[in-house]
Amino acid sequence: MRFDFHTTSMSPQVLGDAAAELEQGGFDSIWTAETNHDPFVGLALAAARTERVRLATGLAVAFARNPMSTAMIANDLQLVAKGRFTLGLGTQKRNHITRRFSMPWSAPAARMREYVLAVREIWHCFGTGERLRFRGEFYRHTVLNPFFDPGPNPYGPPPILLAGVGPRLIEVAGEVADGFLGHVLTTPEYLRNVVRPILADSRAEVGKTLDDFDIHLTPIVVTGTDEVSFGKAADAARASIAFYATVPGYQVALESCGLGDLHAELLRVAGAGRLEDLPAVIDDATLDILGIVGTPAEVARKFYDRFEGLASSVALFDNSGDDLAPQLELNAALRAEQARRPDKSAVNAK
Template identity: 50%
Template sequence: MKVDGGIGTDLHKVAEQAKQAEAAGYSGAWTAETSHDPFFPLLLAAEHTTTLELGTSIAVAFARSPMTLANTGWDLQSFSKGRFVMGLGSQIKPHITKRFSMEWSHPAARMREMVLAMRAIWDCWLNGTALNFRGEFYTHTLMTPFFAPAASDISAYGVPKIFLAGVGELMTEVAGEVCDGFICHGFTTEKYLREVTIPALARGRAKAGKTMEGFEIVGPSFVVTGTDKAEMAAAIDGTRQQIAFYGSTPAYKNVLDIHGWGGLQEQLNALSKQGGWVEMGSLITDEILNTFAVVGEPE
């Protein structure tokens, strides 16, 4: 088992955060794509560490093309000396179409093709294989020496590992089939992980003629704690809000359904459309909180 941490987005602080994480014995550190680019901090983290595994959790795949992701992943793998993990996620349709102004359709099939396209591009650069990827969503058939990075950049390390985030079974199967690891959503429970996620990953691995051996699963979680009652109360309230926010998303309803809480998703979704964010948090009971979060009382 590995224990990882996170890296913030303030580029003035990233180097020190990464050094502290490595000194504390963390195996890896991850960035997220929210209000800032997820790749830039990893460049600084790589410069100031030597053993820390560095990854995105997640970079929004459908906001980019396989070629741009392949370039970024190649350079970070080279600069970090083999420590980079390309963690990808699909986001949801409104963000892809309305925030990023990109296409959305058949997300699981599109993601599978994106990963395979990236691997074809890396194979071209590393092994000199002719680039001839032709898919339903992506086509890459042109690569001249001028645009191909040197194989020696990463030949000592190999191509980056690709991890995929998901909640639904189709995307999870894709991760098992074509990726090296899976990033669980924070909005995941032990029951959902055991009964839905792991079986879906195993089905994907079987499609590729592989077992779960060597396949990595990243399990982020909500952690509720504090040094006194006031901090504990604030952490509880904040986590209730986070759970409510994710629970309002229709694509995540299956996680609630498995616990018999499917009706809650509809309530949360309706409130979100009315701007009732504070009220949403009040619908997260102690039972739900303790199911999704690790809650530790201050001693």
């Protein structure tokens, strides 16, 4: 099992400054999300200040860029990181793609499948010097003059992981990607009963298995060193869960753990104009189902009890901002819990 660091809010400079400490603290990977900062810039700074830790986007919005743009920046990061980069991609939602990024949206699963194939074909042409002739339904890449070709990457292409919640995107991840990024609302029931079977079937369709396939999780965590910090973490977690649970596409994950009515209740409160009341809909019982609540040691134990054998890596979704101490403590607790389970230490996606 690999234990990773995940940030949704660190600025590139802060992440660059923190990278060496995170590496020394024993994290296996550093993940950045495309929220209020570009997901690639901070990783470039982190790459220059680390030697061992892997660097990954978790996630970068694929449809905010064309495949050539993504292929170029991922290739450069693989160079800068000396082979330690992982490209994690997701679709985002339609209104963000069309209204925030002003980019086209249609058939997200089919488009994502073609997107990944296009990126891989571009990398292939970088490495071989062959003519670029990718013609798909959504993307066409047919010009790559030597002036614009970076040539072979000595570290090879980076792995690609895809995010998804619905069955079609999960299926695409199994077919064309090297791994799967679970959403923060991915419950053990959904992972066991829906995600993994779909991944196994789609891998089998292309003659592969889950043995070489990465499943990465980012569950929401509520912990703290005292009542004040614990209360702040709980408030932040309720707000995050309420935000995600209002998205229609995540309803399937809620239904998997008996919370199918939560989405409708949140929409009822939001429809009444009471947006400030949305976090209060997430009561303690719901918080404990969709989040992992407790001291760092308790969080580590609960994580293993829920997800052991279902995933290959985890980055606990903590709301501590730029404060590294809670994440470092959680990382230590996870490793201590793993050491206490010697017969089951190989928690992986195999």
